[in-house]
Amino acid sequence: MNYTILVTGSAYGTQNASTAFLFCESLIKMYHTLNSIFFYFDGVLNANNFNQTPIDEFDLVRGWQKLHEKYKVKLYVCISAALRRGVVEDEELLKKNFKKGNLASFFQLSGLIELANSIKLSDRIIQF
Template sequence: MNYTVLVTGSAYGTQNASTAFLFCQSLIKMSHTLNSVFFYCDGVLNANNLNKSAIDEFNLLAAWQKLNKKHKVKLYVCISAALRRGIVEDEKLSNIMIKKGNFASFFQSSGLVELANSIQISDRIIQF
């Protein structure tokens, strides 16, 4: 089956994002297709590069990045929701860095059109 996962819970403070991550891992282990993970509302806080977990806690940001790197799962972040929550990309002008953003690597900014496209090719959408 083809799945799209929608994450609306922040990285810390709720169980939503960590449960979504565990669900994504299970889908891959069971040989399902994970089209993408779309972060929306407070879920965009998962893409904040300034998130730092305590040394004895699970690093959810690094786990999402590893999921992308190892399994090529697309990690889409709603850019409008991200901007409302202070998550911004790097700003460059002719290859000169103007402002360093806090948008974590391996995540891609997108709009709701990307979510709609993922839903269209999926058998199931699961929201956390």
């Protein structure tokens, strides 16, 4: 079965993103196809490279990155929601406060068209 995952919960502060991550790992272990993961609303905070996780906690941002590296799962981030929440990749948008953007590696800024295309290819869409 083909799945698209929609993550609307932030990386920390709610269980939405961590539950989504565990669900994605389970899908892959059960040999389902994970078309893409789309981060929307506060879910875009999962792509913030400036997140600092204590040593004794699971680093969710790095977890998403490893999921991409190991299984080539596409990690799409809604560009409008990201800009509203300060997640950017272009240094011009940061008004020269930083040398580079804070969009974590392997996350791609995209529009809702990527979500629509993923849904079209999927049997199921699950929102967290």
